[in-house]
Amino acid sequence: MMAEPGEFSLPAAERQIIQAAIAPPSRLGSTLAALLATLAFSTPALAAEPSPCPPDWEAQICELKSVVEILKKDHLTEIDVPAFLDETIRLGVKTLPYAGFLNAAEQQERVKKDERARNGAPGIGIIFETLADGLHIIDVVPDAPAAQAGIRNGDVVVAMDGNSMAGINNADIAKYAGGDVGTPLKLTLLRGAKQQRLEFTLLRAIIKQRPASAKRLPGDILYTRMSSFPEPAIGDYIDTVQAARKDGAPVKAVILDLRLNGGGALNASIGIIGLFTGRNKTAMVTLQRDDKIQHRISTNWPDYDLPVLKGQDPLAPLESDDWWRSVPLIVLIDGQSASAAEATAAALKDLGRARLLGTPTYGKGMAQTGVGTRDGTYLGWTYARNLRPNGCPMEGYGVVPDWIVGPRKDADMEGVLLLYREVDIPRAPYANKPNPDPFADVRKERQHWRDRRASAKPDPLKSALPQKEFGSAKDWQLQQALNALAGRPVQTASVNPLFMPAQPACIKLDQ
Numbered sequence: 160m161m162a163e164p165g166e167f168s169l170p171a172a173e174r175q176i177i178q179a180a181i182a183p184p185s186r187l188g189s190t191l192a193a194l195l196a197t198l199a200f201s202t203p204a205l206a207a208e209p210s211p212c213p214p215d216w217e218a219q220i221c222e223l224k225s226v227v228e229i230l231k232k233d234h235l236t237e238i239d240v241p242a243f244l245d246e247t248i249r250l251g252v253k254t255l256p257y258a259g260f261l262n263a264a265e266q267q268e269r270v271k272k273d274e275r276a277r278n279g280a281p282g283i284g285i286i287f288e289t290l291a292d293g294l295h296i297i298d299v300v301p302d303a304p305a306a307q308a309g310i311r312n313g314d315v316v317v318a319m320d321g322n323s324m325a326g327i328n329n330a331d332i333a334k335y336a337g338g339d340v341g342t343p344l345k346l347t348l349l350r351g352a353k354q355q356r357l358e359f360t361l362l363r364a365i366i367k368q369r370p371a372s373a374k375r376l377p378g379d380i381l382y383t384r385m386s387s388f389p390e391p392a393i394g395d396y397i398d399t400v401q402a403a404r405k406d407g408a409p410v411k412a413v414i415l416d417l418r419l420n421g422g423g424a425l426n427a428s429i430g431i432i433g434l435f436t437g438r439n440k441t442a443m444v445t446l447q448r449d450d451k452i453q454h455r456i457s458t459n460w461p462d463y464d465l466p467v468l469k470g471q472d473p474l475a476p477l478e479s480d481d482w483w484r485s486v487p488l489i490v491l492i493d494g495q496s497a498s499a500a501e502a503t504a505a506a507l508k509d510l511g512r513a514r515l516l517g518t519p520t521y522g523k524g525m526a527q528t529g530v531g532t533r534d535g536t537y538l539g540w541t542y543a544r545n546l547r548p549n550g551c552p553m554e555g556y557g558v559v560p561d562w563i564v565g566p567r568k569d570a571d572m573e574g575v576l577l578l579y580r581e582v583d584i585p586r587a588p589y590a591n592k593p594n595p596d597p598f599a600d601v602r603k604e605r606q607h608w609r610d611r612r613a614s615a616k617p618d619p620l621k622s623a624l625p626q627k628e629f630g631s632a633k634d635w636q637l638q639q640a641l642n643a644l645a646g647r648p649v650q651t652a653s654v655n656p657l658f659m660p661a662q663p664a665c666i667k668l669d670q
Contacts, residue, residue: 523556
């Protein structure tokens with residue numbers, strides 16, 4: 160019998176139950192009794208059936224197999240089972256902290272992307288943040304097409320080749336920005352408070368990652384900035400600083416700016432630590448597998464080896480140059496200094512090599528690794544918790560600077576400290592059986608304060624990062640670092656302890 164439109168057919172057993180529920184009172188008792196008797200006799204037989212899965216399988220893997228078999232047989236349409244299972248794995252792995260699953264095609268693209276990062280890729284040389292109104296340029300690669308054309312930090316890209324960048328996602332940006340070397344890309348920009356509209360047509364060129372920049376400031380102070388920690392970071396930073404040192408009088412002090420630096424290759428950060436501290440220092444300790452295994456990472460080669468270095472220690476030629484290990488050093492950090500960036504800041508502070516200025520860091524404090532699995536797929540996962548040289552964790556806590564200085568003189572410090580950080584990411588309840596969500600109470604309290612602030616409608620600009628002012632006379636945190644180096648008072652911010660990271664529980668490290 161065909162089901163009527165809007166209805167559906169039921170298996171026989173389910174029809175029996177529904178029919179019993181709607182049977183006349185005179186027959187209901189006998190029908191239910193027969194049904195219960197049937198269930199009573201059939202249950203032991205079902206329980207006694209042997210499992211169709213191997214004994215070392217988790218029960219849920221067997222359940223997944225059963226689900227797939229049913230869908231293969233009875234789903235309305237034939238389904239792509241490999242794609243279905245890839246997506247099932249992807250969604251599950253994605254709930255774990257900083258874990259991910261790539262299918263074979265995605266893994267191939269990842270390998271190509273890593274190669275492009277090492278060897279360079281076609282582009283115009285801008286670094287930007289995606290906001291609702293377009294792409295806000297926060298850095299311009301020196302000598303790249305954008306810099307040569309006069310594009311500046313703070314410009315807003317509103318269109319590429321006539322395609323609007325308002326509300327665009329990163330995947331679509333790559334689609335519009337990609338192209339071969341020598342092909343043109345037309346940019347439409349807005350500049351300054353008056354929103355001057357400008358158009359540039361640039362020819363794409365090979366852009367190699369240049370995360371380091373440097374410039375001299377009055378008083379022979381060298382301001383250096385690391386925007387990220389890609390594999391070439393160590394060599395690039397050394398080359399950039401050495402070039403600046405040769406251009407003028409001896410450098411008396413260095414400022415290392417790690418603000419808005421989301422990290423990258425952890426080994427690159429270890430190399431930078433070793434550059435300023437010398438050999439035989441503990442740069443970091445990792446805790447693996449339920450915190451039972453301690454592994455010391457030192458400033459000795461090859462603890463900072465990377466494929467791009469091709470087996471050559473970039474610090475070896477500098478061992479006789481004591482300047483690197485003695486020049487006064489201040490590190491600038493903020494709430495977006497994460498992962499390798501905050502590990503660098505923490506080690507330089509704990510080893511007594513630098514003082515930190517800014518606001519507490521993001522608090523990632525975990526390391527990831529990955530392996531290729533079946534059929535060219537790839538699984539990445541978090542394998543270790545990173546400890547500072549003093550034995551304190553960074554996950555959820557971050558690194559607190561010696562001088563707490565807001566991004567602006569009139570900064571809304573409550574808003575700055577409540578900006579999104581690692582502690583605000585909920586943990587899947589099954590991701591850590593002994594301690595399912597260590598920061599649940601802290602996260603709830605932070606959201607409570609955000610909700611209270613929202614009703615007061617605070618000025619968002621006073622809690623925003625100074626993304627357009629790094630290294631300039633308007634850079635309030637940089638000016639306070641210069642005060643510190645000159646022996647002048649540092650104008651620190653007044654903060655409510657309620658909004659500061661809690662004091663972490665530190666451990667004694669194995670010798």
